[in-house]
Amino acid sequence: MTVKPIRQKLLVDPDKELVHRASRGDMQAFQQLFERHYKWVYALVWRLAGASDSAHDLTQEVFIKVWGSLAQFRGESKFSTWLHTIATRVAMGELRKNKRWQHIRLTGEASYAQSMTYEPSADLSELDKLILRLPEQTRWAFVLHCIEGLRHEEVATEMGIAIGTSKAQVHRARQMLEEWLTDDG
């Protein structure tokens, strides 16, 4: 008896009206959607990219993709969920492309060393400062699984790795982070 109304409440998407308008070409509505969601999209891609420059570009790219795909959004899930999927996919797609390119130019170790020397800005949270020090693959798996809440199967799909590898990377990430917490603490 009580379950039904709660479910219905959960199913009401607060973005529904704006999405509907945006899908008909209303750019102001789309801008409002952007205002509502860009902060966490930025945080997500920043953590995956590990750099603010690429995070700026990636966030923009995510919203451009979303605009182009609004017609395909059927409202079966919440808009925020759907946006989440697109953001992850766009960011991972780009980062993996860049990674292949980096492999040709540098070695994986070199980019790792680079990320070690990166000086994080002061207003980052403790966790975000540490995340930057994780090797790329390890960081991706950690962010997607631990922060974004994707299942290992989903992480594996997004990253193009085996489920076992995802688990191993997350485990490795936790180990490294805990170790750094001890050192810094």
Add this chain to the structure above:
Amino acid sequence: MNHAYKQILAMVLLLAIGLLAPQAIAKQQSVEQRMEVPTTIIVSLENMRGEVEIVGTDDNLAKVSGRLDEYATGLTFERDGNNLTIRVDMPKRGNFSGQQGSALRVELPRRAELHVTGVSSDFTVYNFSSQVRVNTVSGDIRAESLEGQLRLSTVSGDVQSRKLAGVIALKSVSGDVVDHASTASSASYTSTSGDVEVSTQAQEVTAESVSGDVEMELGAVMSLQIKSVSGDVSAQLQLLEQGRIEANSVSGNVELAFVGALDATLSADVSGGGTIINKLNDAQARESEWGVGANLETKLGNGAGHIELSTMSGDIIVANK
């Protein structure tokens, strides 16, 4: 039997045209075609560039003659039931920078319904009595002796007409709209930066302009509506019993001159720096309490009609002719 024969002949003709078409790419192909059509045929005519003269006749014939655009790939001249298509076919893409557009004369039954479109093509249309729509972008439109539902519209060209009757709508964005000696029942004139110059007997008139001036010599009017941004508006008219006038402008002046007896309630309102000059009676405009703007309310004759005039910063002038 006779009908089938005609059909075969038409097909042979069409085939012949089709076969000839590839050679039509040569510069400025001449055309001379005719076809029997119902007198109430609906005609769709398209010509991108050049000049087309369209004339209504008393025959039940459609004729096209003249020269095609130098880039034209051919002429479509096809009838499907009560619809006739006349189209100067052009390549899908291209830079049509040459000077030689089409120069065509088209004759059609007077009662034909016309839908004409062009890009830079000028159109001259006369002697039709059913429905005429002309749409062109940078071309001029000239019209004479048309009757019925008339809509003539161009973006940067001029519209010039004489002796129009029926329900007419003339529109240009940057060109002038000039309509003389029209006996329309209802007329609407729209221009943006061009001027509107009109003499019409229409009882219902609307005119709109942004920066162009509007000058109208009207007959006995039941309803007149004018809107302008910065253009000046002047109209001379006789207001019919219980007629209605509404004129609004932002910074343009509004000047009305009345012919004959005038029975109306007049309300004039200036919001900004303009003034109200009333030469119809002794009523004086009241300055607003704040010193900016003025207002005039007065009854003329038996007060049956309504006149509402307003501007932000223009002047309002009302007088007897």
Add this chain to the structure above:
Amino acid sequence: MTAESKKLDQLIEQARQGKQSPQPERDLWGGIEQALVRSSRRPLQGFGWLWASAACMVLVVAGLTFNGLQQTEQAGVSQTQLLLTMLNQQHQQQRQLVLTHYQQVGWDGRSEFVKHELEQIRASIDEVSEQLMQEPSNQQLWQLLQWLYQKELELLESQFKETNPLQQV
């Protein structure tokens, strides 16, 4: 569970809740808007409903001004201001829509054609809006404002037609 492990879980939980997340250092919307306008290629749709909605607004205004203005005077100017803001916003949306649609078929929005008149209309919209704050019950002014809105949209369309004449036929 070690103390570090517990601390890490806490930090992760904070991150999941969006507390102290990395934030962009510059504006992101401007770039997105530009890209949308440039890259989209959706077919041009008719604007019939747009004019219809403009007509609806006239009715809304008529109703609101008729019913609400007595209270307005007492409650200060806020109602008029609200109404004006609403109308101006709605017009902005429609204007953006027209622009976006034409830009999607490849128009970059630049045109000198009737540019001066468009500027005049923009200025007039401001002028009339301001005057309406003084005279909220002036029906003719409300109508003039509506007409200016409509005129601006029409002119934007004509700019497109003039710059891209081949889209006509």
